[in-house]
Amino acid sequence: MARNYTMNYARCKCFLESNVYLKSYGLHVSFKSEKQFEDCYGKRLSEMGCTDFRPVVHEIKEELERRRRIPYESMERANYIKANYKPLHPDIFELQDAFLHRDVVKLLCCIKEGSIDKAALGLRYRTHGVDVFSFPIFTLEFCNKLISEVDHFNETSMPKGRPNSMNNYGVLLDELGLNEGLLTPLRKQYLEPISQFLFPEKKVTEFDSHKVFTVNYEENKDTELAFHFDNSEVTINVCLLANCEGGELFFGTPGSDNGFGYTHEAGNAVIHRGSAFHCVLPLLSGRRVNLVMWMRSSPVRNLTCPMCRRTPDLEPMENGWGDGFLVANEHSANKGT
Numbered sequence: 001m002a003r004n005y006t007m008n009y010a011r012c013k014c015f016l017e018s019n020v021y022l023k024s025y026g027l028h029v030s031f032k033s034e035k036q037f038e039d040c041y042g043k044r045l046s047e048m049g050c051t052d053f054r055p056v057v058h059e060i061k062e063e064l065e066r067r068r069r070i071p072y073e074s075m076e077r078a079n080y081i082k083a084n085y086k087p088l089h090p091d092i093f094e095l096q097d098a099f100l101h102r103d104v105v106k107l108l109c110c111i112k113e114g115s116i117d118k119a120a121l122g123l124r125y126r127t128h129g130v131d132v133f134s135f136p137i138f139t140l141e142f143c144n145k146l147i148s149e150v151d152h153f154n155e156t157s158m159p160k161g162r163p164n165s166m167n168n169y170g171v172l173l174d175e176l177g178l179n180e181g182l183l184t185p186l187r188k189q190y191l192e193p194i195s196q197f198l199f200p201e202k203k204v205t206e207f208d209s210h211k212v213f214t215v216n217y218e219e220n221k222d223t224e225l226a227f228h229f230d231n232s233e234v235t236i237n238v239c240l241l242a243n244c245e246g247g248e249l250f251f252g253t254p255g256s257d258n259g260f261g262y263t264h265e266a267g268n269a270v271i272h273r274g275s276a277f278h279c280v281l282p283l284l285s286g287r288r289v290n291l292v293m294w295m296r297s298s299p300v301r302n303l304t305c306p307m308c309r310r311t312p313d314l315e316p317m318e319n320g321w322g323d324g325f326l327v328a329n330e331h332s333a334n335k336g337t
């Protein structure tokens with residue numbers, strides 16, 4: 001019997017038992033069993049006013065079941081959308097230089113020529129050892145087209161997944177079909193060289209996959225986001241619309257007032273390591289829409305999973321990029337059977 005190996009993208013099994021966000025308590029929890037859960041969080045939840053754990057346990061179990069189904073359901077939705085969705089702006093599905101702000105084109109040229117100094121360009125924000133940079137990336141015309149495409153999609157009866165348990169109104173742009181012609185070329189041609197320049201650590205910026213979605217902050221919808229870090233090596237967060245008061249991004253440490261705020265401006269990107277703690281301050285009025293891309297490097301995350309901080313326990317995916325890990329998958333090939 002011959003043995004064949006293929007390299008498959010994978011996810012770490014910690015995704016199926018940890019980092020579950022309990023919105024009503026603003027708490028991230030792990031869940032291995034009901035006993036472990038009560039032992040770990042019982043006292044804290046009681047102090048926060050929880051008198052009955054059953055609805056909490058039910059909520060967690062539903063979330064973990066949703067996570068188990070993600071790869072299969074996502075593929076089904078993407079296939080359905082590809083066959084049935086009529087885009088409002090078909091032209092934005094292929095990357096064009098005209099979508100990009102002239103400053104980012106200039107920035108890339110300078111980086112390639114080696115003629116740029118980060119500090120001199122005024123690109124650098126540095127606080128508490130966290131590197132956060134910002135630069136203009138898209139024209140406003142492109143931002144408006146992308147928002148109207150996403151709004152149009154949301155108004156149709158197409159099947160919709162949601163970016164994660166913390167953002168309930170965003171759209172998964174891979175399912176919408178924007179990766180192949182627009183977002184993967186954008187990552188390879190622009191975001192990777194810029195990331196290599198801004199975050200020069202070896203391998204962190206050799207990306208081989210990403211997850212990309214929009215987030216939508218609006219009154220009576222999502223209005224803020226608790227402190228967290230991202231499941232990425234580097235995150236780029238591009239503002240498409242910021243007709244709002246409040247809703248700034250805040251980089252700092254949970255439980256401390258130290259840190260700094262970043263006010264979004266349409267067309268501008270903010271870029272940071274996924275490991276940088278951040279939150280979204282309460283939106284007071286209006287609407288803000290951003291495109292978020294979690295860029296991933298399998299040589300980095302294969303050593304340590306950014307979510308559980310351990311050697312990842314990998315589950316290969318049959319399709320797609322999983323959570324950006326790579327694993328050798330062994331097949332037994334029995335000839336003639």
Ligand SMILES: [Fe+2]
Pocket residue numbers: 228229230278
């Ligand atoms: Fe984030």
Ligand SMILES: [Zn+2]
Pocket residue numbers: 012013014015305306307308309310312313
């Ligand atoms: Zn993990």
